[in-house]
Amino acid sequence: MTPHCFCMAIFVMLIIAMSSSSPAAAGDMVADTCERCSRSNPNVNYTLCVASLSSYPGSRRADLHGLALISAMPLRPGLAGIASEARELRDRAAPGSAARSCLEACMAVFRDAAYDLGKAVSAMEERRYGDAKTAMSVTIDAPVTCEDEFEEQGMATPPAIKGKSKPLFQQGVISLAIISLL
Ligand SMILES: *[C@@H]1O[C@H](CO)[C@@H](O)[C@H](O)[C@H]1NC(C)=O
DSSP states (O other): OOHHHHHHHHHHHHHHHHHHHHHHHHHHHHHHHHHHHHHHOTTOOHHHHHHHHHTSGGGGTOOHHHHHHHHHTTHHHHHHHHHHHHHHHHHHSOTTOHHHHHHHHHHHHHHHHHHHHHHHHHHHHTTOHHHHHHHHHHHHHHHHHHHHHHHHTTOOOOHHHHHHHHHHHHHHHHHHHHHHTO
16 A cells, blocks of 8 residues: 555545544434433433434534523423413303313413523523523423312313323423433
8 A cells, every 4th residue: 555545545534434423423412311311310201302302403413501402492382382272271161160260370380381491591501500400390390280270179180281281291301301411
């Protein structure tokens, strides 16, 4: 092998190594993070964690801080969805009924949760992870707090609320677990 060929071979190998290792390493970051989260918190669904984070193109290049911010993204539409479900049910509930007052309480709970989510995200942006964790904990309690309203009245939580409550909680648990790694 002439010195020129040798250099060329090294160069080609380097290119191959770089092009194959960087996307793989980045892909592993999502998987590794979800793995760590599901180990530290059994409520974290590993499959959902990987699918959810990977669905955001930015996740491929994100570090842990970036993944924490990404993990909060599905929570906003999730909260908006469950809040609008509560509003629709409230509008259909009989005036003065217990169901109506529970639904109004839930609407307030989800409104507060959206506010706390905003606080969690700005705390993350400012790298105040302790504050982010506190605000995110309050946010993810919202679906349970809403269900408690019905339970206290001896009523079943409307299936439409229950159906949106679990996925929201699962996403929230993932986000909280990632913040806890920071
Ligand atoms: C975990 O998430 C996946 C994908 O969303 C879902 O199919 C599966 O049922 C979930 N597992 C549990 C235990 O909730």
